[in-house]
Amino acid sequence: MAYDLTHLRQLEAESIHIFREVAAEFENPCLLFSGGKDSIVMLRLAEKAFWPAKLPFPVMHVDTGHNFPEVLEFRDRRVEELGARLVVASVQDAIDSGKVVEETGPRASRNRLQTTALLDGIAEHRFDALFGGARRDEEKARAKERVYSFRDEFGSWDPKNQRPELWSLYNGRIKQGEHIRVFPISNYTELDIWQYIKEEGIEIPNVYFSHQREVFERDGMLLSTSPFITLMDEEEPFMETVRYRTVGDMSCTGAVESSADTIDKIIDEVAATRITERGATRADDRVSEAAMEDRKKEGYF
């Protein structure tokens, strides 16, 4: 009798262990939900960790206001199914109350403003641990981040001063005002996520599957036309068969040309692809070589 677990089952066990560890040791954790495939997998893992009990923490969406309608609808339905409590940290509210000032012009993005809304949400609800769906294969700053990522009272990450993390023993001790960002799916790759979605039969919003959409090209990326984005003079909208590899703020998430309309076809496409998902689809990461590192130091996801 061989006691072997497949890579997906090992990864799953590791994630469930992390969810339970946080629920056991923290006063007031919270799960960050973006509507993207990674946070959908996170919800599934959390459900598994505590079944038949409900999630022992709320779900928080940092809402830029620039959402895919399908994704919002999906979020609300899934939260209801799980009987979870939804908290929305709204960037629009932060703008309306004058806490932050919105960028202007056709390239305006609310990406950086998310950090303010997130940190305000954490302070308001006194969250001491936040589950995030970041993966280490996504980006080189994330490759060096711990599963338990310590944040000081300003929400900052200090890459040079991280706590050693050994075995499966996580140190969650913090002082008042500090918190830990917890990344239970750190060790999954994009392909692992899709394979897991397939194996578990997890439902995902239809923007991940191939569909017809009105798009325009900017900086080599296909962006969807929407009320949230102003076209520049030379930009011409056209119809294209696309899907999304990542789902975030509509104004800075690019679509990829694709005819993959089933999970199997998506897996084939991801396995054969030659460009990283953030490289292909995220304007926010293209700002500079160290864009993610800089934003994380400020308190970003």
Next chain:
Amino acid sequence: MEMLRFATAGSVDDGKSTLIGRLLYDTKTIFEDQMEAVERASVQMGTEYTNLALLTDGLRAEREQGITIDVAYRYFATPRRKFIIADTPGHTQYTRNMVTGASTADLAIVLLDARKGVLEQSKRHAFLASLLRIPHLVLAVNKMDLVDYDQTRFEEVKDEFRDFASKLDITDLTFIPVSALHGDNVVDRSPHMGWYEGPSLLHHLEEVHIASDRNHIDTRFPVQYVIRPQSDEYHDYRGYAGTLAGGVLRPGDDVVVLPSGFQSTVKSIETLTGPLEEAFAPMAVTVRLDDEIDISRGDMIVRPNNQPDVSQDVDAMICWMNEKSSLTPSSKLVIKHTTRTTKAIVKDLSYMLDINTLHRDESATELKLNEIGRVQLRTQQPLFFDEYRRNRETGSFIMIDEATNVTVGAGMILGESN
């Protein structure tokens, strides 16, 4: 598909980053946009060829200083296995970083330069791999191209290393001659070393037998979280959630709960997708028992005829990981061991181990950053443990400074102290 975690140790000069870059590149894990970024950076830095090392040096500070700050995790897969690399830097703080990366590794690759042979650094890395009980060790003799792919030189290095390794507890040692820069014996067998009959590095990583490395003999179920839905449907439900740290558990098994000593039987092992006929390490499950017993986090469910040591007096090897403080006899610390957190006091420091010579310095009075020593601890609550060499999960603990909350030490249990 199986999963293999491995740690790499060596300095920038040994070509470690180049080796990893080569593995990622030749297994087509590196994407076009990453490769373009590396090519751009190589041109900027004025290197002659595309510097594959830049693929793994992630942070701005590292690129600027040409060093690796911290453990970085990399991923690649072949049709046979998924691999997780813990890439640990070889320069200062090497011990802390390597111990961190090695703690979860199934295999370690120690790199050395064929021209330089076995340096102190290679010995340190091999020692740490054996201390952390990484089941498989690969010695990659790199830069074979610079010694004309010479078999005699390879054999010399091999003998020299074997000499040293005989003093260590290493169960599986493999030597592979490689050139990371040119790709010899990394993914494919090298055409330049016909005399070498072993596998390429990647082939070895794909084939090395890891299924029996984990302890499936001693059943250890540390209770992590008690599930009580308190809903109408599951009114009296009480499930003990946790990750098996060793052995196998089946419905109907007689069990004993530590520390209370109450006995019961396993009623069921449950998951969202249905009950299980058996659970084994490292599965994360929920266990229900036939009897209503008061069980909480930090307790451990085991078999009556195979119990761990239960003691407040622990003998352990400690690696100290903090630059601002040191471990001394009388140090008070918080210990996290399995799901149990308790206080501990250092009763005695038997010796500090010189990891270059393996000499035991019994006159040592403290352990500073990156130092390793044998320590006797007294804990406030008893721990339920096994020797680290028998079970890495129930034999390991971390030490936390109560004032700063920082993780300051890593411990590997040798046994109960007198």
